[in-house]
Amino acid sequence: PARIRTHHLQAAKEEGRRFAMLTAYDQYAAEIFDGTGIEVLLVGDSAANNVLGHATTLPITLDDMILFSRAVTRGASRALVVADLPFGSYEVSAAQAVESSIRLMKEGLVHAVKMEGGKDHAETVRAIVRAGIPVMAHIGFTPQSEHSLGGYRVQGRGEAGRQVVDDAVALAEAGAFCVLMEMVPADIAAEVDRSIPVPTIGIGAGSATTGQVLVWQDMAGLRHGKQAKFVKQFADVRSVLADAARTYGEEVREGTFPGPEHSF
Ligand code: KIV
Ligand code: NA
Numbered sequence: 001p002a003r004i005r006t007h008h009l010q011a012a013k014e015e016g017r018r019f020a021m022l023t024a025y026d027q028y029a030a031e032i033f034d035g036t037g038i039e040v041l042l043v044g045d046s047a048a049n050n051v052l053g054h055a056t057t058l059p060i061t062l063d064d065m066i067l068f069s070r071a072v073t074r075g076a077s078r079a080l081v082v083a084d085l086p087f088g089s090y091e092v093s094a095a096q097a098v099e100s101s102i103r104l105m106k107e108g109l110v111h112a113v114k115m116e117g118g119k120d121h122a123e124t125v126r127a128i129v130r131a132g133i134p135v136m137a138h139i140g141f142t143p144q145s146e147h148s149l150g151g152y153r154v155q156g157r158g159e160a161g162r163q164v165v166d167d168a169v170a171l172a173e174a175g176a177f178c179v180l181m182e183m184v185p186a187d188i189a190a191e192v193d194r195s196i197p198v199p200t201i202g203i204g205a206g207s208a209t210t211g212q213v214l215v216w217q218d219m220a221g222l223r224h225g226k227q228a229k230f231v232k233q234f235a236d237v238r239s240v241l242a243d244a245a246r247t248y249g250e251e252v253r254e255g256t257f258p259g260p261e262h263s264f
Helices: 006-013 027-035 062-075 094-106 120-128 143-149 160-171 184-195 237-255
Strands: 019-023 040-043 080-084 112-116 133-139 178-182 200-203 211-214
Touching: 027 040, 027 178, 040 062, 040 211, 062 080, 062 094, 062 133, 094 112, 094 120, 112 120, 112 143, 120 133, 120 160, 133 160, 160 178, 160 184, 178 184, 184 200
Parallel strands: 019 040, 019 211, 040 080, 080 112, 112 133, 133 178, 178 200, 200 211
Antiparallel strands: none
């Protein structure tokens, strides 16, 4: 099947269809999700949490993101692959943001970049778009700013809802092909979707967005512990893996694996 491109997501919005995005950080996840028709794969800087074991997304580097991006793009033949600009790779200047985005495209082989930040970042979005690189904007709760936002909290409640809508409008005007909203009230997300011509993607943003995203380890139940309210666990992959590893370990210890059929 032909590659999903940004205009297909735009058509989805115009025709009232929804689409799905999942994070992916490696070849197999990319290949499996791509094969099921997931339209967009996000090489999220959440690899910091979900692969590297960090507590926040702040430590991951542009080089790390390029490594994960290369693995995902090798595994995905149909999905649009988007990579996050990690913390520290775009805030200094528009030139820095363009250089980092070029590296993600040239070395990571992704098809678009995602950048956190509201209307203060509109000029940066414009500069990246001018370089021929599609930009997905990320507003609402932006994990790279968790220390200034005071932790994981819903953004845009009450009066602050106006700000979220204004951010989305400014970023769409600057040329973002899509606006992702994390942890914003459903009515504000719906207003954003009505206020901009480009598709929206939600995570903890209700059901009126054009698309939806989840972290794959949350979606598949690989991660244990308390989940965010916006997570739905569609499988229990952690138990499946643990059962496989437990049985393997037992068979090795009791001498039933490897058997004659596994031997040369
Ligand atoms: O890095 C990530 O996983 C993300 C999603 C939560 C949108 O940015
Ligand atoms: Na991210």
